Amino acid sequence: MKRIVVKFGGTSVMDAERITRAAGIIAGLKQNGTDLIVVVSAMGHTTDHLIDLAQKLQVKPNGRELDLLLATGEQAAAALMTMALEEQGVKARSFTGAGAGILTGTIFGNAKIEDVQSEVLELCLQSNVVPVVAGFQGISEDGEITTLGRGGSDTTAIALAAALHAERCDIYTDVNGVYTADPRIATNAFKLDALCYNEMLEMAKHGAQVLNARAVEIARDKSVSVRVRSTFRPSDEGTLIGRVPSKFTDYTGIGTDTKSAFVRVSLNPPRSNAKNYMRIFRRDRSHRKNKLVSVLASAHINFEVGCTFDTISHELDLCIDKSDLEKSVELLRQNLRTGEELFVDLGLARVSIISQEMNSTCEIDSVCSLSKSNIPIRFLVRTPKRLSIFVPANRKTEAVNLLHEKLERVRLSA
Amino acid sequence: MKRIVVKFGGTSVMDAERITRAAGIIAGLKQNGTDLIVVVSAMGHTTDHLIDLAQKLQVKPNGRELDLLLATGEQAAAALMTMALEEQGVKARSFTGAGAGILTGTIFGNAKIEDVQSEVLELCLQSNVVPVVAGFQGISEDGEITTLGRGGSDTTAIALAAALHAERCDIYTDVNGVYTADPRIATNAFKLDALCYNEMLEMAKHGAQVLNARAVEIARDKSVSVRVRSTFRPSDEGTLIGRVPSKFTDYTGIGTDTKSAFVRVSLNPPRSNAKNYMRIFRRDRSHRKNKLVSVLASAHINFEVGCTFDTISHELDLCIDKSDLEKSVELLRQNLRTGEELFVDLGLARVSIISQEMNSTCEIDSVCSLSKSNIPIRFLVRTPKRLSIFVPANRKTEAVNLLHEKLERVRLSA
Numbered sequence: 001m002k003r004i005v006v007k008f009g010g011t012s013v014m015d016a017e018r019i020t021r022a023a024g025i026i027a028g029l030k031q032n033g034t035d036l037i038v039v040v041s042a043m044g045h046t047t048d049h050l051i052d053l054a055q056k057l058q059v060k061p062n063g064r065e066l067d068l069l070l071a072t073g074e075q076a077a078a079a080l081m082t083m084a085l086e087e088q089g090v091k092a093r094s095f096t097g098a099g100a101g102i103l104t105g106t107i108f109g110n111a112k113i114e115d116v117q118s119e120v121l122e123l124c125l126q127s128n129v130v131p132v133v134a135g136f137q138g139i140s141e142d143g144e145i146t147t148l149g150r151g152g153s154d155t156t157a158i159a160l161a162a163a164l165h166a167e168r169c170d171i172y173t174d175v176n177g178v179y180t181a182d183p184r185i186a187t188n189a190f191k192l193d194a195l196c197y198n199e200m201l202e203m204a205k206h207g208a209q210v211l212n213a214r215a216v217e218i219a220r221d222k223s224v225s226v227r228v229r230s231t232f233r234p235s236d237e238g239t240l241i242g243r244v245p246s247k248f249t250d251y252t253g254i255g256t257d258t259k260s261a262f263v264r265v266s267l268n269p270p271r272s273n274a275k276n277y278m279r280i281f282r283r284d285r286s287h288r289k290n291k292l293v294s295v296l297a298s299a300h301i302n303f304e305v306g307c308t309f310d311t312i313s314h315e316l317d318l319c320i321d322k323s324d325l326e327k328s329v330e331l332l333r334q335n336l337r338t339g340e341e342l343f344v345d346l347g348l349a350r351v352s353i354i355s356q357e358m359n360s361t362c363e364i365d366s367v368c369s370l371s372k373s374n375i376p377i378r379f380l381v382r383t384p385k386r387l388s389i390f391v392p393a394n395r396k397t398e399a400v401n402l403l404h405e406k407l408e409r410v411r412l413s414a
Numbered sequence: 415m416k417r418i419v420v421k422f423g424g425t426s427v428m429d430a431e432r433i434t435r436a437a438g439i440i441a442g443l444k445q446n447g448t449d450l451i452v453v454v455s456a457m458g459h460t461t462d463h464l465i466d467l468a469q470k471l472q473v474k475p476n477g478r479e480l481d482l483l484l485a486t487g488e489q490a491a492a493a494l495m496t497m498a499l500e501e502q503g504v505k506a507r508s509f510t511g512a513g514a515g516i517l518t519g520t521i522f523g524n525a526k527i528e529d530v531q532s533e534v535l536e537l538c539l540q541s542n543v544v545p546v547v548a549g550f551q552g553i554s555e556d557g558e559i560t561t562l563g564r565g566g567s568d569t570t571a572i573a574l575a576a577a578l579h580a581e582r583c584d585i586y587t588d589v590n591g592v593y594t595a596d597p598r599i600a601t602n603a604f605k606l607d608a609l610c611y612n613e614m615l616e617m618a619k620h621g622a623q624v625l626n627a628r629a630v631e632i633a634r635d636k637s638v639s640v641r642v643r644s645t646f647r648p649s650d651e652g653t654l655i656g657r658v659p660s661k662f663t664d665y666t667g668i669g670t671d672t673k674s675a676f677v678r679v680s681l682n683p684p685r686s687n688a689k690n691y692m693r694i695f696r697r698d699r700s701h702r703k704n705k706l707v708s709v710l711a712s713a714h715i716n717f718e719v720g721c722t723f724d725t726i727s728h729e730l731d732l733c734i735d736k737s738d739l740e741k742s743v744e745l746l747r748q749n750l751r752t753g754e755e756l757f758v759d760l761g762l763a764r765v766s767i768i769s770q771e772m773n774s775t776c777e778i779d780s781v782c783s784l785s786k787s788n789i790p791i792r793f794l795v796r797t798p799k800r801l802s803i804f805v806p807a808n809r810k811t812e813a814v815n816l817l818h819e820k821l822e823r824v825r826l827s828a
Contacts, residue, residue: 016470050490056430058497065500068508069493072486076464079483083472086479094482 003125003166004029007039007135007157011174012231013077014044016084022172023084025234026130030090035125037164038092038132039157040081042073047136063108067137067147071096074134074153082132092130095120097137097145102156104138104146111146113138113155113218116163125164133160151212158215162222169219169226170238173210176230177239178203181254185397186404192253193237194244199252199354200226202385206352207255216241251362251407255352256400261325262345262379262390263303265292265316265332288337289316295335296320301328304388306379317379319390322346348378349396351403352388362407363387369406375399417539417580418443421453421549421571425588426645427491428458430498436586437498439648440544444504449539451578452506452546453571454495456487461550477522481551481561485510488548488567496546506544509534511551511559516570518552518560525560527552527569527632530577539578547574565626572629576636583633583640584652587624590644591653592617595668599811600818606667607651608658613666613768614640616799620766621669630655665776665821669766670814675739676759676793676804677717679706679730679746702751703730709749710734715742718802720793731793733764733804762792763810765817766802776821777801783820789813 006029008022029036050069054061061069078094085092097104101117124131135153140146148155154171161169178200181189195203197220204213210228219226219241229238267288293316296303301324306317320328325344332342353366366387370377375398379390391399420443422436443450455461464483468475475483492508499506515531538545549567554560562569568585575583592614595603609617611634618627624642633640633655643652681702707730710717715738720731734742739758746756767780780801784791789812793804805813 016467019471053430053494054497057433057494058501061497062500065493065496065508068510069490072490075489076483076486079479080467080471082479083468083475083483086476087472094479096482 001035003035005037005157005161005166005169007171009173010041019084027088027090036130039135040077041135041153043077046073067108070147071137071145074136078132078134094132096134098139100133102138106140110149113159118163154212154215158219158224161224171228172231176233176236177228181404185400192239194240200241202354207257251355258349260319261322262348263318264343266341267314304381347393348390349393350388351399369402415449417449419451419571419575419580419583421585423587424455426586433498441502441504450544453549454491455567460487481522484561485551485559488550492546492548508546510548512553514547516552520554524563527573532577568626568629572633572638575638585642586645590647590650595818599814606653608654614655616768621671665769672763674733675736676762677732678757680755681728718795761807762804763807764802765813783816
């Protein structure tokens with residue numbers, strides 16, 4: 001029988017009314033003769049509230065305890081969803097991550113799924129009972145409850161789809177699919193019908209909040225077809241992510257985020273010593289950059305190195321996740337030489353153009369568009385599949401709309 | 415080393431500030447060199463809110479799912495308390511009921527503790543780590559999470575104290591002990607220094623909300639000394655419940671509750687047939703009463719049979735827990751004969767005089783006091799250790815104060 005994993009996010013199970021609505025969708029699918037596995041996130045902003053509470057009690061909450069705490073959110077949602085399903089005549093049974101056989105590594109707060117022992121869920125499906133699994137959590141080898149990090153319920157759903165050989169994993173959320181850009185920002189953004197895994201991966205990493213990046217990687221590695229769709233418009237087919245040919249040559253979409261800080265290490269020596277510096281600097285520049293970059297890399301900090309248009313740059317420009325910023329600044333400071341300086345800018349937004357194959361025309365077009373409108377470009381990161389442009393956060397909306405318009409014009413004329 | 419179980423109720427862990435306060439008490443005790451095991455209830459009104467939510471989703475929430483849902487409340491509180499302890503420099507580790515080895519029967523929502531496998535907690539104590547256990551829950555033989563019913567965290571605490579051979583179990587709550595009557599109702603109620611188990615059991619069953627009756631039974635059966643004390647006045651010694659001689663001959667205290675309904679079956683046949691009835695009734699009365707009472711008993715309904723002053727009573731008076739009322743009324747109705755009638759009164763309060771040995775002077779004194787003040791007595795239940803008087807709910811405060819005053823006068827004059 002056709003088998004689908006359906007996952008409902010926090011906004012889809014925010015209160016009793018929404019849980020009932022989601023249960024209605026499940027009941028409808030069940031009537032169509034589909035075997036279903038349900039995965040739920042915690043209700044609404046439960047996880048954030050629990051984290052706030054924990055931080056009131058312990059400056060840096062204990063990882064093990066935080067996971068035990070946060071896991072309650074999804075456990076409660078799973079039980080409630082099961083009740084709503086039973087009320088609608090659907091036989092159902094809730095499971096914690098541990099109960100569903102989701103085995104993880106031991107890193108609290110960011111555990112990786114290592115195996116899914118799906119026997120219990122298989123038995124459940126064989127007796128025509130819908131298993132409702134608490135997302136975002138699992139159990140480690142030593143019996144500790146772990147959580148999978150932000151967006152972990154997507155990961156649970158896709159891992160279950162792979163383990164149970166489901167035909168598809170439907171991610172029900174509060175938008176009806178993946179858009180070319182955040183539709184709350186870009187006026188002309190439109191929904192994409194289909195994306196391939198790598199496109200989605202870049203989109204997820206750089207601002208599309210509908211799907212978690214790690215979940216996309218698992219989907220890609222295990223060839224799970226994923227559909228992102230709306231709980232509030234269930235007849236809308238949403239966006240399919242799978243082994244589909246890309247429709248777009250120039251660009252897939254535009255992502256935006258403000259989660260990264262811009263860090264600049266100025267390698268200039270003091271002016272008073274300018275002559276001497278020029279000599280030393282020319283000899284030493286790339287070595288110094290490599291040295292500082294390797295300090296961060298050894299500390300397992302995720303960062304990206306920027307490219308500026310100035311070919312003889314005296315600056316090391318970095319983009320560092322704000323959550324790693326404190327640690328990074330401390331490390332860099334410890335390694336600065338006399339005269340070297342550190343600048344941190346938290347007020348930038350990153351606008352990322354995602355493309356199957358980045359080309360220089362697109363890059364030049366983009367940069368020109370922004371320049372023409374006097375939007376300052378602080379920093380650029382270039383990868384084969386992405387161009388990220390850092391602009392002042394208060395110019396974000398303008399920048400995204402300009403780029404979206406420009407890129408759409410290019411595409412339509414192609 | 416001295417070993418104490420300390421349990422904190424819902425109001426003692428209502429928010430971050432109160433959890434920190436409770437953690438302070440624990441930290442203080444730990445400094446005194448006591449080995450501690452902590453048990454926590456869910457924060458504030460969490461359990462009630464979760465039940466409300468469940469009832470919005472399913473008319474009669476599934477027992478298994480409700481237990482999975484409710485268990486999250488104590489799990490969260492245990493994790494948060496552990497964080498607060500660690501912040502205060504106390505090494506601690508949280509456990510779910512299952513994790514702490516609390517094995518129960520299989521009745522969801524009202525499971526009985528069958529065994530405590532205390533090895534994990536013993537190991538924890540040996541490494542000088544304070545185990546913080548989620549109260550109110552356990553795990554059944556078939557691996558299902560169960561809850562122990564209302565007041566179940568008291569049961570968890572006392573069962574752990576017995577299993578771990580603790581010197582005492584301290585129940586921290588929002589009042590500083592057990593009172594002769596509810597101090598919010600009786601102006602002159604005073605705190606009792608000590609009670610024996612059976613006195614406490616009657617008090618707990620008939621209105622004293624500080625301690626759960628089943629927990630008292632376990633304490634009695636396992637000889638666990640219990641202290642009821644206040645989180646907000648931790649230096650107050652509270653009330654000791656244990657193998658102590660009773661100080662009181664006439665009465666221990668007065669309990670009040672409104673959880674029971676008064677049900678009267680009038681065995682009178684219709685007036686039009688009065689003559690015939692008199693004959694039948696005289697022959698049949700006690701048989702009929704026994705018949706109706708056995709109907710309820712076979713359905714496992716808890717009820718008490720009243721005594722009226724009318725020796726040739728034509729009425730069967732019953733006191734039935736409101737939660738069993740619907741079922742009881744249905745059963746009685748099915749068994750009524752022509753002419754028999756059923757009356758239900760939900761507007762009565764039960765005022766119970768608890769005594770080591772009930773004597774008739776006390777009973778007559780009590781009833782006279784109420785009569786003199788024109789408080790109608792609707793119904794009396796008499797047991798060797800208790801006299802329960804049903805009065806209109808709106809006269810409850812007056813009745814309790816009158817009785818408390820009267821009984822104190824009797825005692826002081828003895």
